[in-house]
Amino acid sequence: MSFRSEKILSLAGEDFQQKSIGDLIAMYNELLDSGVHGLCFSAYKEGQAPGSIISADQIRERIQIIKPHTNWIRTFSCTDGNEQIPAIAKEYGLKVMVGAWLSDDKEKNEQEIENLVRVVKVGDADLVAVGNEVLYREELTEEELLEYIFRVKQMIPGAKVGYVDAYYEFINRPAVTDACDVIYANCYPFWEGCHIDYSHVYMKNMYYGVLQIAKGKKVIISETGWPNKGTAFEVSEPSAENALRYFINTQKWSKEENIEVMYFSSFDESWKIEDEGDVGVYWGLWDKNGKRKYGS
Template structure:
């Protein structure tokens, strides 16, 4: 996900929204030294995450490159001690190894079929998702990721793909991934989803770090209200460790650690399902999202923990 025109954080957003009561123990980061912050980040990571988004590409690789099972396995071994679930974004070009190897290692999977304006590739993705599910490698199926944002397909086309997968996989929850507000803006899509899969990024709305946690919660509640009782999963949220700023949102090591600590504590205390974005830094994203695109990982591009 990246910046979207017309969606900037306003301080009034959080104060105007009636918030559900959650268990949350506020941390006064102003009283914490850099070393203590790093130690707390490490402790939080060691306590484990519900889920993590899988970063497939090493330095010099990009989407379209064919990735080997050996590379996927090496990264799964790194992530396995820290996360119960892994999320993948595609079912072709080596991405199909992710759910298979994750399941072999006792992890659960949220598996995505990447949909675009290329209808031929879409067929390969949908068939790949169905095949993986019938192998027993898919716990939740995601049909498309931010397709509406990119205007790659019409609502009718996307709904057709979702219904096709639901019909093929009647025993697996099927949903669609997009920004939190899309589920209230597009009720026809929301209605056909078994599960609401929402991306929540205070950074991309220019939200200062001191307000980011509460803004993320308000995003989650927006998707939850649109879902009207359906299961809601945060499929992406995170904070970049370097690469610049967007209005009041500043990419830095300290802010990335603070955001991770806050979101993971809230997830654990309230049993909220979150897939943190992301596992490893990916250099190819510089062009797509500006400099910050390459720095969303908990691990750097060389697979070393950042902090």
């Protein structure tokens, strides 16, 4: 193998050509058991969806499953019981990136912000996210989002406040980037139709593209992952092998270069079929019942 081809493989991640599915599962379990930086966390169970009221008991049950495998969790909402997650996570020694879900429902937004501020003031938030992909969904204007961000920063001075969206939104919207103390970039080669063979270098390019315009601010990959079942998106193929490969590449890079990644996601969630089709259901490292997908 030439130096050039070795370099290309290095950029693309692990060389999987000689790896069996058993080899991949062993590598996956070694990485998961040694602990990942962070996991996107949802406590919804089968039959529940956003708007369902979640209990402290089910939050504890789900956190107990993932706690041995991660240092951080990321939450998405501060209403409908989700506001209990940070305090419970702290009981288990986890750090928390706390999110307030924003939408075009201005009344619900106020509840989210009020609860978010309360969580921060009692000391249960290590990082703060005001909104998640609300620009991508076109539910708020940039000006409206900035008003929320600046208001929250004023209410909780000293907190590390940012916004979560697709990586390119920060490149295309310098005012949003400037408003953030920390930049939370979602990086999904799958949703850009990338073949698994090129997915790792593609994701790295997303991250470094944001880093270049961040003006020295910390950039956290707030979501990235790969589904193990469902309908393909262009040449992005869901499969157990591809999900394992993507996880292995991402976690090895995260550990080797100290990249902070909130992997998506902790558990499969059936409700996502409504918005994302069948593929939306299968992004978890654990299935909908909390069973580890690839053994232990």
